[in-house]
Amino acid sequence: MKRLGLALFCWSFLNLSALALPLKPDYEIQAFSTPLQKQETQISLSEQPPNVWLSVALANHQVISNLKGVWISVLGEKTSSENFELSLMLNQKTVLQKKIKAGEAFFLPAIALETGSNELILKLQNKETLINQQKLTLYHLSERPAATFVLVDKYNFALYYVQNDILEKTYPIATGRPRTPTPTGLFIMGKKEIMPYPNTGWGVRRLLIYTKSAYPSRHWSGYALHGTNNPNSIGTEASHGCVRMFNQDVTELSELIPIETPVVIREKLPFYFEKT
Secondary structure (H helix, E strand, O other), rough: OOOHHHHHHHHHHHHHHHHOOOOOOOOOOOOOOOOOHHHHHOOOOOOOOOOOOEEEEOOOOOEEEEOOOEEEEEEEOOOOEEEEEEEEHHHHHHHHEEEOOOOOOOOOOOOOOOEEHHHHEEEEEOOOOEEEEEEEEEEOOOOOOOOEEEEOOOOOEEEEEEEEEEEEEEEEEEEEOOOOOOOOOEEEEEEEEEEEOOOOOOEEEEEEEEEEEOHOOOOOOOEEEEOOOOOHHOEEEEEEEEEEEOOOHHHHHHOOOOEEEEEEEEEEOOOOOOOO
């Protein structure tokens, strides 16, 4: 009897399960159609937001010496007659305050940046309510021979790669010994080489640099940006005059840098940036 009762119970449960309606979740997860970073720069921060946001003709990590002529506009779904308060803070100092309406735009006046790293914060407010905010790190370098270039700081054992006015990479390096110092001045990276024997002092890659006068004839003086088989030497004066890099770093730089990129080598720069 117990077995018969259990069998009837299981049969009844299976039939009820078959008749049960499928459960439908009360929420759905959908993928964003635009990058999250872009949404963050445009999202309104107020509780009852007028749908407006800032558009600034600047990029994070941009190399620039003055904000003169930078284009700023306030965008929105609707053009409103309401005035907003726009403020710019450069290195924690307010450098500009302006009343502006949605749909308006203007060029920034001359605002000089300090040599080195600068923090720029732009705020759009409606009375006391913060509507939109953007924060950018900008760099004012003492050298800018072109929009794309390499800048070497011997004192801080650092190499900076700027591409299209954006500081893209910072690499640690080794420089020449006191009796064979790395030369300073303006050079041109004129040739890339993959080394057949990476266990030599050249490492895995070699980027030959030429003086400006010697480059047309391709007369190479023997200096290069190259890898190493002695990674412990990075951060010291260890080479015969070349700029020595970790193998993975010189490989990455070789893929990024175009032929004829200017290379500026200086004894000491008035700034230092951590690896990017």
